[in-house]
Amino acid sequence: MSVQHVLVLNCGSSSLKFAVMNAENGEELLTGLAERLLNDDATIKYKIDGSKHQNALPYNADHKVAIDTLVALINERALAENIIAVGHRVVHGGEHFTGSQVITNEVLAAIEQTAQLAPLHNPANLTGIEAAQAAFPALPQVAVFDTAFHQTMPKHAYLYALPYSLYKEHGVRRYGFHGTSHNFVSAEAAKALALPTDEHRIITAHLGNGCSVCAIKNGVSVDTSMGLTPLEGVVMGTRSGDIDPGLFDFLTAQLGYSAEDVSTMLNKQSGLLGISELSNDCRTIEEAYLDGHEQATLALDIFCYRLAKQIAAYLVPLSGLDALVFTGGIGENSDIIRAKVLAHLSFLGWQVDAQKNTDARFGNAGIITTDSSPITALVIPTNEEWMICQDAARLAQEV
Template identity: 45%
Template sequence: MTHAGGPTGSVLALNCGSSTLKAALVDLPSGTRRVTVLVESRGSGPARLAVHRGAEATEDTIDAGDHAAMVAAVVGVLTVGERRDLLAVAHRLVHGGAQVRDHAVVDDAVRDALEDAAGLAPLHVPAALRALDAARAALPDVPHVATLDTAYHRELPEVAFRYAVPEAWYADLGVRRYGFHGLSHQSVADQVAGRLGRPLASLRLVTLHLGNGCSAAAVRDGVSVDTTMGFTPLEGLVMGTRSGDIDAGALAYVAGRTGAGVAELVEVLNHESGLLGLSGLSHDVRELTEAEAEGSLPAALALDVYCYRAAKAVAALVVPLGGLDALVLTGGVGEHSARVRSGVVGLLTHLGLTLDDELNAVHGLAVGGVPGRISPPGNPSVWAIPTDEELVMARAAALLVG
């Protein structure tokens, strides 16, 4: 993480989703956001364009049906001076595959290697590459940097990243655990160290990113030493529409009974499972929480399984840490759902984790307290902290080109 005295200038961070593009123009070394932009596709109709520049906020609808048009909209928001002063453009890539293991300045060779990894995260990487190509064409005189969600987990020990499969699968095909959400895990690990007033290298943390995608990471000595996602973002926790862990034998059984192929089954596990599959109602925690309050047993079951699997993962990740100083929850659900936070932490009292119910209810925004803390004084502590992936991306890019 680069602090005051590091590279100076502005970095445009592009965080690409399947139907959205979030952008932030970040000044360094301060980390101040000069401009933030959200382009959100609404299917076949016009896209929503929301721009914040300082205290000014505007919203409009534009014709941006693909990621190239979204990038053009973002670049069009920037002034001539802002484009001229760009130090770099940082692009979030969920997966770099076996060839691109760390953040990298994009040239044609790196671009080709990222293309080879697209099949490992088909929900994310192809869209990000379309945005990358459009941005390189629109801003050809600026270095472009691929900032990888997998990079934060590149120092996983072999005992954590190896699967118990034939050696040839690993040596010849690269089948191993990579881990994801690294930009988010790094962001909140850095932030909680500052709020605790302790060096990150002295802390044993579990960071829990909960949203439509979910993962947990064990952070020791400032690096990730284990995590729940694996070869693809499908492994691990129950997610919005993703199953998380499932016995591979179940897939063989379903294939035999239904005639479904591997691709079809993986599609179901990615898009029709998780909270949506369990509840039969929704993948959205907000909607399920409302349904639970109205007496829906399927909604209650889905939320309970979601919380149970997350809590079980937290407890397991204490093993590589050898203890626990803090649990940090982030992501759309981790930051905003008091119901989920209490559901997770309530299963972890044997680790000394408890919640302050009043702080949890206001998501750690207590007047006069330390922002983000949702547990009583003492150790270990529990936190709800908004992630800032774009700041991590900007600082990583600046380090490479600055």
Template identity: 50%
Template sequence: VHGGEAFQAPALIDDRVVERIRAQVPLAPLHNPANLVGIEVATAGMPDVPHVAVFDTAFHQSIPPHAHRYAVPHELYASHHVRRYGFHGTSHGFVGKQAARYLGRPLDTLNLIVLHLGNGASAAAIENGRSVDTSMGMTPLEGLVMGTRCGDLDPAIVFFLARETGLDNDALESMLNRDSGLKGICGVNDMREVLRRAEQGDERAALAIEMYAYRIKKYIGAYCAALGRVDAIVFTAGIGENSPDIRSRACSGLSALGISIDPARNAASASGAREIQPADGPVKVLVIPTDEELEIAEQTVDCIRSSVVPPR
């Protein structure tokens, strides 16, 4: 999952790569140790085939310092690597390429805002095919409202809760990661159920939907400002691909930015990449299914083809 600043692309696994992945464990204590176990089992079971590590953070390593650094003492970055890393890079990268293919334009000429909306959710600003900003931060907790994660939060709230509730760091971290977001607001984290409850008059569910869509809209606006020119907004992942309601709410009121949705196109059931903006809309609004497994497979093949595979 986490390659830190050490990996900007997939890597052919050897002892040195394993140790560099191990060095990133403090940045992803729940994920990287499990990934290392998988590497150890796979390489032991299939020692005569090449193994490749693909990193969810690598796509975002192109984000410039003014966007990836936090305004905290420099020593925290120099010694502890405190910065924005971003996640869902495999999905954002795949969807960006699919958008270029659909639009019939080279990826390196396109400015895109990609919205990966699932139980975990993130936005990415892509300029000329490269990530220049993303909503998730040093961890996946920052950014959009998610199924069980809070997203953007005043950091002082954590200190306030520690004082007022007596909860320790582990309990607070668990609460913000596992019991917040949609679940924290209305009790459930499945957007389909949240929408159903809202239709039945559940005020907390309705509030959760409004908060979810409003946060997406704020990031769209921010990334329009950061990019200057936007060729397409792209919705992907479970909610992004399957919820016309959320897509409509996220894009409402953005006509001044050239962003709008055609209700009939948005509501139509269709598979594959499709447009949902009005025919004369200046900014394309696309729905494109993601396929992270395919992207990982393609990156693996590319890595092996471009590497000198040592004999085992």
């Protein structure tokens, strides 16, 4: 029997992570990232046969352009013949899905129906699905939902203090996102620290263009910062995170914004971009911060302060803490942000080991706190692709 591979597509709001993986052991034959999509400096980076490559993408390239470029690469390298399935990260499954699904017309319709709840992601996820279906029409396509891991949240954590009929009739509740990543890194942290499977308390912070924090008790999600949509929670790249709901009335009644204007502003023009007025890319903001740029400094201060408050809040559902995990593009690479966040939380006894914090970047995992810190903080690179690969291979064999 030939080796079986899975093509994994992970469409973020401004990026496309991809991999062709061995379904048995997770070995990556091809892996890469198209980033800064919809900007004038979009690029695609990939690694194959041990060598790294980087190419510029066309001006203002979108997800479809990135996927078409990837498909051409797969065909050029003759990787398609052993691919048994395509696994897709899909951000929002609403209450339709509590687990991964083989994609059918009904599943597509449900993903489209929830697109308004994840306007930066579900449309990108649908683009990935449609492009992959066109390129590989004979292969099973599998959707792995970010919301599935958080289905273990108790009702008092996922319900809003709104008329209960909104939940019963329309599914208005907190769903949470980045579930695949939170699931993976919390399990890896428990293994790395030899924590008992049935008795541990971990907070995971997935920090990228989208950011969320999750409280995980004994391996299951008990609370998370994102809500009905990926807009709720901490400050993000272009998203505001938590705001006063009264802002909507002020913007519409007093300033003449339309509902669409408000949604666009909160989702695409706020967060690090809105405060800094420079960029949503943390690397750009950190460079400006180091050069003394006032608004870049303010953007980082707000980001880190709000993140630290959210982490501290999750001591309530966990009744204590064994470990804090940083992951995602920012969480894995920004020693500046990690140090700032832990400084806000120093009352819990955390002390950053500066050398370890600097070393734990660019794909390197590691503990970043001193040996005397009563709670361990560590960096674990996420591997959503491997989680997606396993689900896609399993469901493809059931088709």
